[in-house]
Amino acid sequence: MQQSVESLAELAIFFGGAFVLSVIINSIMLRFVQTLGMRHPSEMTIRWSAQSKPAVGGISFYISFLMGFMFYAIIFGQTDVFQNASLLGLFITITIAFLLGLSDDAYDTKPLIKLGTQILCGVILIYTESGVQLFQTEWLNNTITIIWVVGIMNSLTCWIIWIQLQL
Secondary structure (H helix, E strand, O other), X not given: OHHHHHHHHHHHHHHHHHHHHHHHHHHHHHHHHHHOXXXXXXXXXXXXXXXXXXXXXXXXXXXXXXXXXXXXHHHHOHHHHHHOHHHHHHHHHHHHHHHHHHHHHHHOOXXXXXXXXXXHHHHHHHHOOOOOOOOOOHHHHHHHHHHHHHHHHHHHHHHHHHHHHHO
């Protein structure tokens, strides 16, 4: 019982620290965005049009994820991170998703490439046994995993765009 309480306390510290770190990183990035593209703040000459806004929401999320991943390795044991296939699958998937978002911001990626990459992320989660496990039928679980990953990635994209429009 005592060990279970200690484990819950460690998890609470980990998630609380990750949340605080995320808030700090996001506030720093929001301040950075306000001056991004300005040559001289006193002149207020902006290199980009007033309608376009720099897309850095994904960068702050990814930095927060990397910091949380690092703290997880420190708190719960460094060897566990590199020997845990499920955790590595999650790390690889989030990294690919971040790179997809970054390339989409920079190059306006075609929808089929985005969909293919999102499906690849779902396949990686399935392969590393991090997929949805709701049913006895494996193909149904795999299908739901891929649909879930595509849906989550698209909803996060919409949410980040909405936040950027509020700036």
